[in-house]
Amino acid sequence: GSAIGQTVDPDQAKQIFGVLPRIAENPQNPVTPEKVALGKSLYFERRLSKSSSISCSSCHDLGMAGADGLSTSLGYRWQLGPRNAPSVLNAALEFTQFWDGRAKDVEEQAKGPIVNPKEMAATKELVVQRLKSIPEYVDAFHKAFPGEKDPVSFDNTANAIAAFERTLLTPSRFDRFIAGNTAILTEEEKQGLNTFVSVGCTTCHNGVDVGGGSFQKFGAIHKVDWLKDLGRYEVTKNEADKYVFKVPSLRNVALTAPYFNDGSVWSLEEAVKTMAYAQLGRTLTDAEAKRIVAFLHTLSADPALVVPPPVLPPSSLSTPKPMP
Amino acid sequence: GSAIGQTVDPDQAKQIFGVLPRIAENPQNPVTPEKVALGKSLYFERRLSKSSSISCSSCHDLGMAGADGLSTSLGYRWQLGPRNAPSVLNAALEFTQFWDGRAKDVEEQAKGPIVNPKEMAATKELVVQRLKSIPEYVDAFHKAFPGEKDPVSFDNTANAIAAFERTLLTPSRFDRFIAGNTAILTEEEKQGLNTFVSVGCTTCHNGVDVGGGSFQKFGAIHKVDWLKDLGRYEVTKNEADKYVFKVPSLRNVALTAPYFNDGSVWSLEEAVKTMAYAQLGRTLTDAEAKRIVAFLHTLSADPALVVPPPVLPPSSLSTPKPMP
Ligand SMILES: [Ca+2]
Ligand SMILES: [Ca+2]
Numbered sequence: 001g002s003a004i005g006q007t008v009d010p011d012q013a014k015q016i017f018g019v020l021p022r023i024a025e026n027p028q029n030p031v032t033p034e035k036v037a038l039g040k041s042l043y044f045e046r047r048l049s050k051s052s053s054i055s056c057s058s059c060h061d062l063g064m065a066g067a068d069g070l071s072t073s074l075g076y077r078w079q080l081g082p083r084n085a086p087s088v089l090n091a092a093l094e095f096t097q098f099w100d101g102r103a104k105d106v107e108e109q110a111k112g113p114i115v116n117p118k119e120m121a122a123t124k125e126l127v128v129q130r131l132k133s134i135p136e137y138v139d140a141f142h143k144a145f146p147g148e149k150d151p152v153s154f155d156n157t158a159n160a161i162a163a164f165e166r167t168l169l170t171p172s173r174f175d176r177f178i179a180g181n182t183a184i185l186t187e188e189e190k191q192g193l194n195t196f197v198s199v200g201c202t203t204c205h206n207g208v209d210v211g212g213g214s215f216q217k218f219g220a221i222h223k224v225d226w227l228k229d230l231g232r233y234e235v236t237k238n239e240a241d242k243y244v245f246k247v248p249s250l251r252n253v254a255l256t257a258p259y260f261n262d263g264s265v266w267s268l269e270e271a272v273k274t275m276a277y278a279q280l281g282r283t284l285t286d287a288e289a290k291r292i293v294a295f296l297h298t299l300s301a302d303p304a305l306v307v308p309p310p311v312l313p314p315s316s317l318s319t320p321k322p323m324p
Numbered sequence: 325g326s327a328i329g330q331t332v333d334p335d336q337a338k339q340i341f342g343v344l345p346r347i348a349e350n351p352q353n354p355v356t357p358e359k360v361a362l363g364k365s366l367y368f369e370r371r372l373s374k375s376s377s378i379s380c381s382s383c384h385d386l387g388m389a390g391a392d393g394l395s396t397s398l399g400y401r402w403q404l405g406p407r408n409a410p411s412v413l414n415a416a417l418e419f420t421q422f423w424d425g426r427a428k429d430v431e432e433q434a435k436g437p438i439v440n441p442k443e444m445a446a447t448k449e450l451v452v453q454r455l456k457s458i459p460e461y462v463d464a465f466h467k468a469f470p471g472e473k474d475p476v477s478f479d480n481t482a483n484a485i486a487a488f489e490r491t492l493l494t495p496s497r498f499d500r501f502i503a504g505n506t507a508i509l510t511e512e513e514k515q516g517l518n519t520f521v522s523v524g525c526t527t528c529h530n531g532v533d534v535g536g537g538s539f540q541k542f543g544a545i546h547k548v549d550w551l552k553d554l555g556r557y558e559v560t561k562n563e564a565d566k567y568v569f570k571v572p573s574l575r576n577v578a579l580t581a582p583y584f585n586d587g588s589v590w591s592l593e594e595a596v597k598t599m600a601y602a603q604l605g606r607t608l609t610d611a612e613a614k615r616i617v618a619f620l621h622t623l624s625a626d627p628a629l630v631v632p633p634p635v636l637p638p639s640s641l642s643t644p645k646p647m648p
Contacts, residue, residue: 044387053398063368063636070646074377078402080648255638267641304635311628312387314579317591322394324404 005198007190013178016197018208020175024092024166029107031163034144039164041140041310042157047130049120051076052322056113056161060088062307065255065300066168071263075113076121077324082229084263089305090251092166094212099245099261101215102235106165110158124154129320131157136313170251170301177298185298192295195288200280209249210299217244218261221281224274229261254297269293329522331514337502340521342532344499348416348490353431355487358468363488365464365634366481371454373444375400376646380437380485384412386631389579389624390492395587400445401648406553408587413629414575416490418536423569423585425539426559430489434482448478453644455481460637494575494625501622509622516619519612524604533573534623541568542585545605548598553585578621593617 008016023031042048046055059073060066066087068074073085083099091097097109113119114127131137132152144160145151174193176184185193196202207213215232218224224243232241245261258264259271272289276282284292332340347355366372367380383397384390390411392398397409407423415421421433437443438451455461456476468484469475498517500508509517520526531537539556542548548567556565569585582588583595596613600606608616 046385046388046393051398052393061370061636063633064370065638069370069376069639070648074375074648078648257639266639266645306632306635308630309387309633311630312385314389315393315581315590321590324394324398324402 005194008193008197010178010180010182012197013174013193016202016206017174017178017210019178020090020169020171020208021093022169024090024169026092026105026107026162026166029159029162029166031166032144034140034146035160035163036167037310038137038140038144039160039162040307041137041312042161043164044310045312047134047315047319047322048114048122048127048157049076050122050126051324053324054120056088056110059085059113059119062089062168062305065089065252066091067256069257071258073119075119076117079118081118083261084258086248087252087256088165089168089170089301090209090249091168091212092162093169093209094246094249095214096246099229099248100232100235101246106162107159110161110165111154114154114157126320127154127157128152133316133319134313135316168305168307170305172251172299173302174295174298176302186294188291188294189298190295192291192293193298195291196295199276199282199284199288199292201275201292204247204279205250209251211247212249214247215241215244216247216279218278219243220279222278224278226264227260227262231261250296251299252301254293254300268296272296329518332517332521334502334504334506336521337498337517340526340530341498341502341534343502344414344493344495344532345417346493348414348493350416350429350431350486350490353483353486353490355490356468358464358470359484359487360491361634362461362464362468363484363486364631365461365636366485367488368634369636371458371639371643371646372438372446372451372481373400374446374450374646375648377648378444380412380434383409383437383443386413386492386629389413389576390415391580393581395582397443399443400441403442405442407585408582410572411576411580412489413492413494413625414533414573415492415536416486417493417533418570418573419538420570423553423572424556424559425570430486431483434485434489435478438478438481450644451478451481452476457640457643458637459640492629492631494629496575496623497626498619498622500626510618512615512618513622514619516615516617517622519615520619523600523606523608523612523616525599525616528571528603529574533575535571536573538571539565539568540571540603542602543567544603546602548602550588551584551586555585574620575623576625578617578624592620596620 043056046052059068066089067085072083073081075081092106097103103109114122138152141151145156173184204216205211230242232244258266265271269289272292273284276284370376370379383392390413391409396407397405399405416430421427427433438446462476465475469480497508528540529535554566556568582590589595593613596616597608600608
């Protein structure tokens with residue numbers, strides 16, 4: 001036995017988390033069917049990378065809950081990155097992007113990996129040259145960005161991909177509970193929710209993405225001895241930002257091991273216990289931790305998201321060759 | 325102007341090529357819905373590779389007509405292979421597998437890349453250990469191989485993947501022409517067919533896959549000076565087999581550049597001219613070559629094949645970790 005905490009009913013849950021929208025809108029980059037169709041192709045388009053062998057999908061596989069199942073991701077020439085790939089599912093809802101919040105939204109974020117020498121390793125010019133060499137893409141850009149004289153641009157590539165990402169929101173059983181269906185969760189899952197709230201996880205993991213709404217220090221109460229990444233500090237150079245990271249969304253968390261910004265923890269139960277201790281100074285009992293883990297499983301996409309893949313247009317003779 | 329050759333009507337075409345079946349059956353490995361569903365997941369399953377980052381789909385992307393758009397493929401630790409990845413589309417219909425025919429069917433072929441140190445670099449034991457650690461896969465193997473006490477095996481992994489591949493047949497506009505719809509091809513495409521037959525391409529590119537039915541020397545009439553790969557010789561050690569390769573299928577050829585066993589030719593027109601000269605001792609006019617290229621475009625999947633991707637089950641704590 002252990003403290004379960006008072007019962008959290010759907011209305012209280014709605015106060016804490018809110019209601020998952022159908023699409024993560026961005027007035028600056030309206031989500032239109034044409035932009036989403038183009039963005040989907042570009043999301044799977046390996047020719048956005050120098051080697052023509054790496055796409056967004058390589059590290060954010062929609063069949064693997066939008067991540068890659070690795071501790072840290074593999075990029076250009078098999079270079080191992082420093083950080084764990086978060087899921088792209090529901091990412092567009094978050095207040096900022098990347099573990100250190102260095103991009104303000106998915107539009108800005110999408111530019112990063114394409115020109116990151118350790119990831120897709122392309123240049124803006126190479127991307128535009130490749131896309132302009134493929135007639136079907138030129139047509140698709142004109143349809144997605146009507147009225148623009150020269151729509152095939154690096155920015156529009158990111159905007160189209162971002163529009164696609166803005167559709168990747170995954171309703172879960174927990175969302176049905178928030179909507180009033182109390183039978184959708186098991187007794188254990190409900191107790192897990194109660195514990196999740198009562199021990200204080202929702203201090204940081206709140207809002208529609210169960211996180212993704214603020215920066216917090218990892219090691220707020222007790223220092224995390226194995227943690228090396230300085231997080232937000234690398235962006236702000238502000239001492240107070242050392243070990244400060246965006247609070248990650250816990251949607252689909254049961255499907256996106258390994259955990260934390262370096263993907264060093266494979267067990268969700270261990271991650272939960274680490275959190276309780278490092279962030280709340282609390283040592284959970286096994287029963288408490290297992291209950292919370294049961295609740296976290298209710299945050300997985302239900303039904304699972306199945307995105308029909310694009311059929312990609314062939315290169316033309318003027319398409320710059322792959323550079324592996 | 326140039327010789328177009330006598331008109332080839334649907335019935336004559338049916339004599340030369342035959343009718344594309346719906347599925348490429350194999351009595352030794354019956355294609356059942358359960359096996360195909362499991363095989364589809366395994367086709368996209370990166371955890372069949374040592375690094376957990378490479379799957380069949382990495383080099384045979386169904387959104388890229390079943391190939392990877394590279395001259396030769398990139399494998400484990402970015403190792404560049406010696407040969408061009410053929411399309412898996414329609415491959416199951418061919419009389420043998422691999423450019424040098426070293427595997428008799430797709431069941432035998434599927435085992436190759438999984439344990440090839442330059443490709444997926446796994447071992448049979450690692451594959452079985454990973455799959456047995458994932459409950460959803462154990463269930464799926466029992467469903468796909470009912471009656472077997474211990475169905476989760478390396479052989480059954482290949483059998484399931486092969487069953488999925490046996491469903492990847494792509495009807496084209498040309499198949500509709502063979503069925504009697506003469507309006508489906510343009511005048512130029514019909515002339516291309518006539519030329520394709522009259523100059524003698526169908527001596528080797530015949531049958532339901534427009535190839536894939538025999539071994540032939542690349543350089544049958546004129547030596548191909550840039551060709552290094554000894555082909556079938558490496559399997560048989562028979563002098564006569566030097567530079568002998570399986571005649572590739574030309575289905576989807578307009579979508580699977582670059583061409584030849586080393587992926588060294590990006591232009592389909594150039595590949596056609598090379599063929600005419602090296603295999604038939606004939607120098608095609610530009611008009612003849614362009615007409616044949618127009619015909620080859622009618623062999624592309626129509627409608628394009630769109631396979632709903634699988635949702636892959638998460639690892640468990642006992643799943644052997646990725647080894648990048
Ligand atoms: Ca993760
Ligand atoms: Ca090819």
